[in-house]
Amino acid sequence: MNLSFTEENYLKAIFHLNYPVNENVGTNAISEALNTRAASVTDMLKKLAEKELINYEKYQGVSLTDFGQKKAITIVRKHRLWEVFLVDKLNFKWDEVHDIAEELEHINSETLINRLEAFLDFPKRDPHGDPIPDKDGVIRSQELIPVSKLKVGDSGVISGVREHSADFLKYLEKTGLILGETLSIAEIVKFDSSVMVKIKKNQQMISREVAKNLLIAL
Amino acid sequence: MNLSFTEENYLKAIFHLNYPVNENVGTNAISEALNTRAASVTDMLKKLAEKELINYEKYQGVSLTDFGQKKAITIVRKHRLWEVFLVDKLNFKWDEVHDIAEELEHINSETLINRLEAFLDFPKRDPHGDPIPDKDGVIRSQELIPVSKLKVGDSGVISGVREHSADFLKYLEKTGLILGETLSIAEIVKFDSSVMVKIKKNQQMISREVAKNLLIAL
DNA sequence: ATTGTTTTTTAGATTAATCTAAAAATAATG
């Protein structure tokens, strides 16, 4: 079955909203994620349910069917592979690729995406540390912990972000909080839960907000 | 101004239909090229005229404005650069790339396409021999002549095709009529204008239909 | 249990892109 861009965007939004937990997603959550009105979402949910892509019962929220999940994962796979292409081959920065990938993810060709994956040497993660689903839709995700959950003395490798806005990514880049760097916790400020972190020989303070959105592999 | 995929496809169709001649294009010609009904075309022409992308007067056919021409050329540029990418980097065959490029050509990012061009080493022609417009929309086209216009004894380099169907391209590939090969005319059959051509040491017969669609640089 | 708040759905419109059927304009032909 061939889906419209819009339908694909809905599926992907639902996927992200209930991953990895599998709770039902509400209409309002989707409408916020997609910048549409709740009424529009209801209409679309009916259509997606009709196509057996989601499980939908009035007023109860939705979840993806296996079929819908498969479709959603394919879109995520394409999105992330294209991001790798943009960064690795075309020298885009990690804060510049999202919108372009948002369009490229809808290009329709399984061969294309499999060849792209091979061309990129089967990357495991995208430029933001997010895992790339394989051809069969399997996601090998590593457990990552936000800096805000660490204790003084803990250390680990910066491996992902929870927030993908260009502003946040640029901030991280500028202050050296880059994927792959080893980070340790020097101090947690009682007053506002700011965190003093150490990377290489440098110490720097990050806000709790930043700490919550920066993910570490232990 | 941001155009829809549909609007872009109309502009490109109009461009191809009156290139390089600059005669007005009729409604029916467009409707055939795009597989839509003439009535739909009329509606769209009004909209494109409203946006000053085409010159349109009822019953008189249309031509692109400078602005529309610029837009159309950008789409052609993107189409052809993506085709080069698919063939050169992802190992697609020249008969497999058209449909995918048909989608990729609508991805919206000037930076993307300029970087892609650099990544591909500024190719001058796409896999079918068609010239790639530069960043400023300039098309450096070489004069190509169909084999059907040549005389016995003439020779030149196979440099393009007039027909882009996969069937035709596969046929050429299989029979060794490949871009870059030098071809000469051994004989023209009086009866049906079939042409005996010579490539390397091999002679082979091609129909007039094929001869009309195979282009040679002298 | 009643009332108030939030979430979700329905009702009714709108816009883009398409279609069929029929009318109008243009082009071709005897």
Added chain:
DNA sequence: CATTATTTTTAGATTAATCTAAAAAACAAT
């Protein structure tokens, strides 16, 4: 040039995706 044939446009509908305003259901809190 009058008549036919072809091309193009209009009229009127349809489908997808959206919206606003209002009703209905679900949830929360006295």
